[in-house]
Amino acid sequence: MASPYAKELHVAQLAVQRATLLTKKVFHDKAKGTASKDDKSPVTIGDFGAQALIVQAIKKNFPDDEVVGEEEAATLRENDDLRSQIWDQVKVARLEDDAAEKELGGPIQTVEDMLSAIDAGNSAGGAKGRIWALDPIDGTKGFLRGGQYAVCLALMVDGEVKVGVLGCPNLPVDDSLSLSAEDGKDQTDDAGKGVIFSAVAGKGATGRPLSRGALQPGHPISMKPVTDITQATFCESVEAGHSSHDEQSQIAQRLGITKPSVRMDSQAKYGSIARGAGDLYLRLPVKKDYQEKIWDHAAGDLVVREAGGQVTDANGLRLDFSKGRTLRDNKGVVAAPKAIHGQVLDAVMAVLGAK
Incomplete structure (x- = not known):
């Protein structure tokens, strides 16, 4: 069949x-x-x-x-x-x-x-x-x-x-x-x-x-098992206008990650963590009213989830591709292996909640 x-x-x-x-x-x-x-x-x-x-x-x-x-x-x-x-x-x-x-x-x-x-x-x-x-x-x-x-x-x-x-x-x-x-x-x-x-x-x-x-x-x-989150490699966007480097740095510090982030353009970040070359992908909006485009995330979201990862927004919600051309009901992206996604999300919420 x-x-x-x-x-x-x-x-x-x-x-x-x-x-x-x-x-x-x-x-x-x-x-x-x-x-x-x-x-x-x-x-x-x-x-x-x-x-x-x-x-x-x-x-x-x-x-x-x-x-x-x-x-x-x-x-x-x-x-x-x-x-x-x-x-x-x-x-x-x-x-x-x-x-x-x-x-x-x-x-x-x-x-x-x-x-x-x-x-x-x-x-x-x-x-x-x-x-x-x-x-x-x-x-x-x-x-x-x-x-x-x-x-x-x-x-x-x-x-x-x-x-x-x-x-x-x-x-x-x-x-x-x-x-x-x-x-x-x-x-x-x-x-x-x-x-x-x-x-x-x-x-x-x-x-x-x-x-x-x-x-x-x-x-x-498949995504790489992360036994020590302080040794994790996290990816973020190159452009500061696309993602808040400052907040993402604070999140890395809260998780004890000391390695410099890997700044890459495109959904190559999703592919990289899906095969275990990296571990985490953070994309936090720099403007409250910014709406991600569905074409910037749909393929990568599925590849990571099918490789054993979890992908949510900064509020822990699944990315919702049913709302039109944008992810209008989501804010930011947090992608990580399932086993540590909750820990990463807690750090994201703590940093964003402290603003």
């Missing part, structure tokens, strides 16, 4: 792998022609190209599914040069990966097809039906400087995350390598780098090397 969501997992892994290869090529070509969104964050050829490829794959295989995507094509319709550069990358990505194209190929035959695919990521999200959450490049600033970034895709069914896939081109393939403070800085995707993490609800989490063509064999991953 086929496992639940077997086709969805296979399509998601192939689509994320092909899109991740596109982003690698864009970086090495240094064709990062940037525009500016309303929130002033950089947008690259890689963002748009990856979204087009992934949405096209979803729509071909699951035409009735909706997609909550980060990008829209309005900028490209007004910028001939950027649009042309993205179209060139999408065409190359389809031609260079025959194995994926045979399974994922479909309606992208023209520039307008590409723009329509990007704009098809306009779902409002919600608690009913099958909805994919897509971040074509999570950690765009990390991507631009050669740091950590991830291509992230998750399927939600009636508001519950059922499939999650993370493409992390700059993380080492070797699960046994522990994170250090250097891992969040400028990286290369040399030999031995590039991982795809994936999970299906109730079926565990896996890792496999990033490759061209067919998927490489996967292997189970």
Whole structure:
């Protein structure tokens, strides 16, 4: 009997792998022609190209599914040069990966097809039906400087995350390598780098090397048992505007952790703790009214939980992906192995309650 969501997992892994290869090529070509969104964050050829490829794959295989995507094509319709550069990358990505194209190929035959695919990521999200959450490049600033970034895709069914896939081109393939403070800085995707993490609800989490063509064999991953929390490695965001470094430092001190935090962009943090390279992930909002985007957490949340971890917000509530395009009922993220999550959460509540 086929496992639940077997086709969805296979399509998601192939689509994320092909899109991740596109982003690698864009970086090495240094064709990062940037525009500016309303929130002033950089947008690259890689963002748009990856979204087009992934949405096209979803729509071909699951035409009735909706997609909550980060990008829209309005900028490209007004910028001939950027649009042309993205179209060139999408065409190359389809031609260079025959194995994926045979399974994922479909309606992208023209520039307008590409723009329509990007704009098809306009779902409002919600608690009913099958909805994919897509971040074509999570950690765009990390991507631009050669740091950590991830291509992230998750399927939600009636508001519950059922499939999650993370493409992390700059993380080492070797699960046994522990994170250090250097891992969040400028990286290369040399030999031995590039991982795809994936999970299906109730079926565990896996890792496999990033490759061209067919998927490489996967292997189970799990969080590392933490017997002494003072020796734990915790991850946080690079950008102080995304997460409160000061409060997270106070939490680490309360737990007796003396090692410097590992500051990394993107959901590569979720993947890293899921396979035991790190232990804790803290993301505490710097503004009371800030709402996390579902595409920044859906895939990573499932990968960590299926690897034996627990993920809640700063109030101990499960992340709720059924409220639309944001986690409007949650504040912050606390991810840790189940055995110590309560201890970490107590420290979080103590520090936040003392404000």
